[in-house]
Amino acid sequence: MAYDLDFERPLADIEKRISQLQKRGERMRPDERAQVAELQQELARRTKELYAALTPWQRVQVARFRDRPYTNDYIKRMCDEYFELRGDRRFADDRAIQGGVASIGGQTVVLMGHQKGRDLKEREECNFGMAHPEGYRKALRLFRYAERFHLPVITLIDTTGAYPGLGDEERGISQAIAENLLVMAGLRTPIICIVIGEGGSGGALGIGVGDKVLMLENAVYTVAAPEAAASIIWRDNAFAPDAAQAMKITAPELLELGVVDSIIPEPVGGAHRDYQAAAESVKAAILRELADLKRLSTDALLDHRYQRFRVIGLQGITEVVGAAQK
Amino acid sequence: MKDESQPALTVAQTNGAHPDTVARALPDNLAVKCPNCRELLLGKDWEKNLKVCQKCGHHFRLSAPERIALLLDPDSFSEFASDLRSSDPLGFVARSGSYADKLVSEREKTGLNDAVVVGMGSIEGIRLALAVMDFRFIGGSMGSVVGEKLTQAIERAAAERAPLVIVSASGGARQQEGTISLMQMAKTSAALARLAEAGVLYVSLLTDPTTAGISASFAFLGDVILAEPGALIGFAGPRVIEQMMHQRLPKDVNTAEFVLKHGMIDGIAHRREVRATLARLLRLHSGGETLAGA
Ligand SMILES: [Zn+2]
Numbered sequence: 001m002a003y004d005l006d007f008e009r010p011l012a013d014i015e016k017r018i019s020q021l022q023k024r025g026e027r028m029r030p031d032e033r034a035q036v037a038e039l040q041q042e043l044a045r046r047t048k049e050l051y052a053a054l055t056p057w058q059r060v061q062v063a064r065f066r067d068r069p070y071t072n073d074y075i076k077r078m079c080d081e082y083f084e085l086r087g088d089r090r091f092a093d094d095r096a097i098q099g100g101v102a103s104i105g106g107q108t109v110v111l112m113g114h115q116k117g118r119d120l121k122e123r124e125e126c127n128f129g130m131a132h133p134e135g136y137r138k139a140l141r142l143f144r145y146a147e148r149f150h151l152p153v154i155t156l157i158d159t160t161g162a163y164p165g166l167g168d169e170e171r172g173i174s175q176a177i178a179e180n181l182l183v184m185a186g187l188r189t190p191i192i193c194i195v196i197g198e199g200g201s202g203g204a205l206g207i208g209v210g211d212k213v214l215m216l217e218n219a220v221y222t223v224a225a226p227e228a229a230a231s232i233i234w235r236d237n238a239f240a241p242d243a244a245q246a247m248k249i250t251a252p253e254l255l256e257l258g259v260v261d262s263i264i265p266e267p268v269g270g271a272h273r274d275y276q277a278a279a280e281s282v283k284a285a286i287l288r289e290l291a292d293l294k295r296l297s298t299d300a301l302l303d304h305r306y307q308r309f310r311v312i313g314l315q316g317i318t319e320v321v322g323a324a325q326k
Numbered sequence: 327m328k329d330e331s332q333p334a335l336t337v338a339q340t341n342g343a344h345p346d347t348v349a350r351a352l353p354d355n356l357a358v359k360c361p362n363c364r365e366l367l368l369g370k371d372w373e374k375n376l377k378v379c380q381k382c383g384h385h386f387r388l389s390a391p392e393r394i395a396l397l398l399d400p401d402s403f404s405e406f407a408s409d410l411r412s413s414d415p416l417g418f419v420a421r422s423g424s425y426a427d428k429l430v431s432e433r434e435k436t437g438l439n440d441a442v443v444v445g446m447g448s449i450e451g452i453r454l455a456l457a458v459m460d461f462r463f464i465g466g467s468m469g470s471v472v473g474e475k476l477t478q479a480i481e482r483a484a485a486e487r488a489p490l491v492i493v494s495a496s497g498g499a500r501q502q503e504g505t506i507s508l509m510q511m512a513k514t515s516a517a518l519a520r521l522a523e524a525g526v527l528y529v530s531l532l533t534d535p536t537t538a539g540i541s542a543s544f545a546f547l548g549d550v551i552l553a554e555p556g557a558l559i560g561f562a563g564p565r566v567i568e569q570m571m572h573q574r575l576p577k578d579v580n581t582a583e584f585v586l587k588h589g590m591i592d593g594i595a596h597r598r599e600v601r602a603t604l605a606r607l608l609r610l611h612s613g614g615e616t617l618a619g620a
Contacts, residue, residue: 162542164562164570169580170588174541174561178515182547185516186523201499201508202542202561209512223508223539229501233420247504248416257415259505309516310477312509313470316415320439 001273005065007058011050011269014043047269054218056250057241060226062218063197064160067272069279070129071098071113071156074196077279078104078286079111085142087134091171094135095126096159097207099142101151105287110146112139112207113156113196129198130163133176136206140180143187152190152290155207160225162203177206184209185309190293190301192286194264195219195251196271211305212289213259215251216282217266221259222249258312360384362556376597385554385597387534389436390443390460393493397601398447398456405445406482407475412440415470418502425502428464436462440471441496444479446488450605452612455483458493461535466496468539469503473510476544480517480528489527489608494545498538511543518547525618527611529604532559532582532591550607551591552600553582560585 003012018039021032028036054062062068075082084100087093099112114131117123139155146153162173184191184207191210199208199221215221224232229247230239248254251263264285271278293301356369363382372379376396377386388396394403411429418425433439441463447456457479459466468476476492483490499507521528530548532541534557541561545551553559560580568575578584585591595603 162561164566166567166571166573166575166579169560169562169567169584172546172588172590175546175590177542177561178544178546181512181515181543182519182522185512186519199505202511202539205508205511206542209516221505221508223499223504224501233422233501235422239421242420246416246418246420247501249505254505257506259509306516306520309509309513312513313415313473313503313506316413316470316503316506317474318411318413320409320411 001067004067005058005061007050007054007061011043011047014039014046018043044268051218051269055241056220056244056248056253057226059218059250060198060220060240060244062270062272063220065270065272068197069271069275070118070158071115071196073275074113074156074279074282075102075111077276078283080104080106082111085145086138088137088141090134090137092132092134094132094138096129096131096163097135097139099139101145104154104283107152107287107290109152109154109286109290110142111154111156112142114159114204114207116158116197127163129159130161131159131203131206132163132165132168133171133173136162136173136176136180139207140176140183143180143183147187147189150189152192152293153187153210154286155191155193155210157193157195157199157204157208157221158197159200159203160198161200162206177202180206181209185305186302188298188302190290190296191305192289192293194282194285195221195260196282198222200225209305209309211293211301211308212261214262214264214285214289215254215260216264216271216278217251218270219251220244220249221251221254222247258315358386378597383555383596385534385556387461387495389462390438390458393458393533394443394445394447394456396597397458397491397493397604398449399451403445403447403456405443407444407478408439410439410471410475412469412471412503414502415506416502416504418504420502428502432463436460438463440475441466441468442472442475444475446482446486449601449608452489452605452608453486454489454491454608455479455486456491456493459495459540461495461497464500464502465498466494466535466540467498467500467507468496468510469500469507470510472500473507473513476510476514477517480514480521483526483528484517484521484524487524487526489529489611490521491529491531491604492544492548493531493533494536494540495533496537496540497535498540508539511539514544515547518544522549527608529607531595531600531604532585533557535559537561537563537580546590552593552595552603553585553591554600555582555594555596557582559591 079102081103116129117126193210195215226240226244227237230243231237267274267277360379362384365381532553
């Protein structure tokens with residue numbers, strides 16, 4: 001896989017030198033072979049270094065990268081069996097959120113996620129992962145399904161945001177997301193939410209309320225796209241990198257703020273370098289968290305879930321007794 | 327049905343309110359221009375008409391103290407959590423200045439510590455928990471303090487089995503508190519899930535504007551949802567939709583009238599009638615015979 005991201009230029013240069021040498025194939029001299037080995041080592045080392053020190057804005061590029069594994073790439077590699085459930089039973093089947101009943105490591109689960117689409121045809125079909133009300137209502141149907149059959153829910157979050165269209169407003173996109181927040185908060189079965197790429201605002205949160213919220217190492221989770229925040233607060237969307245920095249959108253920062261519970265490591269150079277390794281990493285995290293959650297009674301589970309969200313933000317509040325008023 | 331009360335907007339009995347926000351009454355001779363019909367309105371008449379344009383009916387925005395005075399029985403409001411302030415959890419700094427400084431200037435401007443006022447009070451003698459957002463404070467945006475105060479109000483309503491009324495006036499989540507703000511949508515909705523389970527009435531009153539993270543969380547979770555005429559209500563702003571869809575939109579998109587037509591709310595209440603409307607509903611839910619315990 002090529003090194004196509006802007007900040008990967010130095011890596012792309014090394015890779016180019018390697019591939020030029022390798023083009024000689026059988027005619028490669030022993031010293032050239034040694035050089036290739038050396039360059040490959042250097043590439044691995046530099047990749048590791050670069051990815052260990054990504055800026056928030058670079059992480060946004062990785063999280064949005066067109067080669068990044070999407071929900072269906074994970075499903076294919078994590079599940080022994082997957083039976084897709086389609087449609088919201090009200091209006092349509094929104095391909096921007098897909099899901100079904102699945103088996104992961106012997107555990108039956110209800111699994112769903114945003115699907116951005118790989119090629120242009122799939123992207124159009126999935127509306128680039130920007131769901132309509134029907135996507136959230138299909139998710140709601142699957143939550144109920146999971147509760148009915150005592151199956152844990154796994155959600156994979158990867159969206160720029162819910163689609164801001166006229167039809168979406170007419171069919172109540174706000175109501176659809178809001179209802180999911182309420183229902184997920186009280187759903188009587190374990191829920192694990194994983195931000196695998198872009199956690200874009202309300203469209204992400206609409207399938208993002210759970211007992212555990214995890215993030216992949218290079219995923220981002222934002223209240224608003226950095227470009228949008230930059231155009232509002234900086235009055236110029238060229239300041240998106242500054243907004244990305246200021247809003248604290250990366251996994252380590254959100255772990256620190258208590259928004260996420262743990263970080264799922266990615267293969268060196270990002271999840272797109274090795275889909276299989278990325279999927280195994282996510283699968284291991286799911287099975288580990290499930291083992292924990294299954295030990296709790298349903299009431300204890302719901303109490304924990306309530307408290308988990310109840311305390312977010314409290315560290316940012318001070319009480320000024322008697323001040324301000326009068 | 328009696329509606330003896332036509333409260334004036336000049337006095338609000340709120341602990342947390344600065345005198346200047348409450349009684350920032352315009353001098354009698356000052357005129358106000360209606361942004362809708364461009365009519366020049368006499369400040370005095372406009373105030374007396376509850377800040378509604380006499381000519382076209384345009385509802386101007388109200389501050390939280392004004393709204394509380396409009397809705398509640400005089401002297402019935404007792405505020406809580408008024409002393410909560412954001413401590414700028416992200417250390418957010420933009421080119422235009424720091425969020426910490428912005429908080430100071432917004433506090434000075436409004437006399438409020440943040441964008442919502444919460445407390446217990448009564449409407450025609452019926453006790454309720456009330457939360458009122460104030461658009462003047464960073465666009466009414468929801469960060470950690472707004473989320474916490476709303477949650478406390480919802481929890482109080484559940485604990486006391488008192489009906490809950492939330493009046494929204496907000497552009498959405500507060501970007502200067504990043505993903506913490508987004509999580510307040512989940513936090514308030516989780517509290518509402520418990521209130522619903524307890525079978526306590528929640529009435530959501532949408533005023534101009536109620537959009538984005540507010541509409542997509544607690545505002546659209548009311549058992550009953552009412553709106554003020556003409557209020558901007560929706561997930562996305564009309565301009566964002568136009569950009570995305572590359573088409574001009576009809577004029578009424580994302581107004582109170584639009585969401586009523588599409589089945590998203592129960593009714594539109596003129597400001598003159600909203601207190602009486604709430605009173606009717608609260609009365610229906612208090613004291614009459616139900617099947618509870620049957
Ligand atoms: Zn007018």
